């Protein structure tokens with residue numbers, strides 16, 4: 001290990017002041033401490049924000065829900081409002097990590113977690129995300145778990161969060177506090193594709209802190225769910241996942257929200273699938289036709305070509321689960 005300081009703060013103002021002095025925010029610690037042990041990250045100063053008042057789940061005036069950044073994953077997953085209105089969020093949380101980790105990890109930390117690319121965590125390997133300009137060991141290496149969508153010549157790592165896939169499908173918003181005040185960012189714009197700067201992963205300005213995530217209200221007739229396909233059934237990241245929310249009234253799909261995980265450098269909104277569904281009547285044929293669009297634009301690497309069909313099958317199956325086995 002290496003030397004670092006740790007300061008505990010009790011107000012957002014104190015946190016922001018410490019952040020401006022270069023401190024890294026830490027709450028549950030389930031990601032950052034691991035990375036520090038592996039010396040992938042070497043912050044000189046930590047700011048413990050776990051005592052900040054950001055642990056509530058509240059219904060918003062617009063009928064949505066706001067989930068505080070410090071709400072534990074396990075608490076969000078059993079929250080009555082979340083379970084009733086957004087099963088897709090509860091299921092994504094329950095299928096994440098282990099029970100022990102869900103009891104510690106926070107919502108803010110979950111969406112800030114870094115990739116599980118093995119080369120990223122191996123400090124002897126070239127990795128543009130860890131050390132810009134050093135190269136990408138995954139491009140010419142073993143890339144079975146890497147992205148088929150949204151990659152660049154500099155990085156093809158997937159984003160590991162299941163929750164982020166549900167939030168992408170539901171078009172959530174991230175609320176931030178920073179030295180220049182408060183602002184909100186659409187979740188679709190919050191996580192960044194690698195492009196030329198894979199080391200820049202979120203649309204955060206220096207010293208900004210996530211305060212809560214807001215999920216818009218869904219029609220009461222909506223149904224939703226999350227399907228995660230992985231190599232083993234527990235404590236494993238997604239090879240492919242699908243978050244689906246459908247509002248079907250009068251036998252017609254009124255709105256469709258669909259996103260995929262495990263395939264993109266960021267959670268991947270499946271707009272072409274959504275467009276194919278809206279205005280149509282549920283049927284086995286429709287689910288299959290819509291899912292066929294899920295991999296539009298995919299660029300498989302040497303070892304992950306199987307993800308193209310797996311993505312289509314996963315989306316089709318979850319459309320059937322949520323929309324009915326027509």
Ligand code: SF4
Pocket residue numbers: 115117118119120126127128129130135136137138139146154155156157198
């Ligand atoms: Fe690093 Fe990204 Fe390449 Fe993995 S895919 S080695 S994280 S640059």
